[in-house]
Amino acid sequence: MNNAPIGVFDSGLGGLTILKALQKALPAEKLIYFGDTANVPYGSKSRAAVTQFSLAIAQFLEQKGVKLIIVACNTASALALNRLRASIQVPVMGVIEPGAQKAVKTTQNGHIAVLGTEGTVNSGAYRQQILKLNSHCQVQQIPCPLFVPLVEEGWAKKPLAQLTAAEYLKPLLKTQTDTVILGCTHYPVLKGVISKVLGPKIQLVDSATTLAQEVKTYLNANDALAQGRGSLTLYASDAPERFKRLAKYILGKKLNTVHLKKLNV
Numbered sequence: 233m234n235n236a237p238i239g240v241f242d243s244g245l246g247g248l249t250i251l252k253a254l255q256k257a258l259p260a261e262k263l264i265y266f267g268d269t270a271n272v273p274y275g276s277k278s279r280a281a282v283t284q285f286s287l288a289i290a291q292f293l294e295q296k297g298v299k300l301i302i303v304a305c306n307t308a309s310a311l312a313l314n315r316l317r318a319s320i321q322v323p324v325m326g327v328i329e330p331g332a333q334k335a336v337k338t339t340q341n342g343h344i345a346v347l348g349t350e351g352t353v354n355s356g357a358y359r360q361q362i363l364k365l366n367s368h369c370q371v372q373q374i375p376c377p378l379f380v381p382l383v384e385e386g387w388a389k390k391p392l393a394q395l396t397a398a399e400y401l402k403p404l405l406k407t408q409t410d411t412v413i414l415g416c417t418h419y420p421v422l423k424g425v426i427s428k429v430l431g432p433k434i435q436l437v438d439s440a441t442t443l444a445q446e447v448k449t450y451l452n453a454n455d456a457l458a459q460g461r462g463s464l465t466l467y468a469s470d471a472p473e474r475f476k477r478l479a480k481y482i483l484g485k486k487l488n489t490v491h492l493k494k495l496n497v
């Protein structure tokens with residue numbers, strides 16, 4: 233079991249921000265990443281659709297013999313986590329809890345804002361989780377639907393990304409917010425433009441490092457840490473060559489083959 237792989241999935245490229253943190257914290261682990269490029273974006277889709285895609289991916293990963301599945305997507309974590317946990321035999325971890333934990337630890341004044349997809353924001357999952365940890369916090373939520381296509385297009389450094397961030401984040405500049413959750417795994421790719429708009433007094437947090445530490449603690453406690461050399465196998469449900477070209481910018485290195493795996497949904 234120890235040397236069984238860990239499955240990680242997202243609607244597309246965003247989950248690679250989580251994968252990068254996992255590779256850093258757990259270099260001996262064998263990772264399988266699935267980007268659902270045929271169905272991205274998840275953020276504007278219904279709970280039923282996101283659950284259907286997530287289940288199909290989790291079943292595929294389970295067939296690959298994974299010891300753990302990481303839902304490296306806030307939208308799928310917000311909308312489908314409970315259903316996945318009920319249907320899948322291996323443990324399933326999401327990204328909402330670690331992101332909320334980090335924000336509650338980071339804030340000095342209790343004013344937290346969550347940037348996310350429409351699905352994540354409408355689910356209220358972050359608000360619920362933050363208030364569970366500290367009922368005195370004030371939580372503002374802002375859906376930023378155009379951020380995902382900007383990242384999937386490889387446009388994170390274009391002036392359009394800056395203009396889009398300025399427009400979405402305007403309401404935050406007049407508030408007491410001191411901590412902003414990048415509540416979509418695509419958004420850390422836009423960290424530069426987001427922090428330029430918000431300025432140095434606002435802390436940006438995401439789930440990646442906290443989740444990677446949680447995974448490490450969990451595997452350690454279950455005597456399931458891998459030994460030896462880690463590896464990465466990539467799958468995309470459509471256009472694997474395009475995925476490979478763009479993934480290079482997020483992971484900062486050239487990638488091996490990205491396999492095509494169509495989902496039966």
Ligand code: DGL
Pocket residue numbers: 242243244246247272273274275276304305306307308349352380415416417418
């Ligand atoms: N990266 C995903 C998230 O964390 C999904 C973005 C999307 O597909 O809309 O929410």
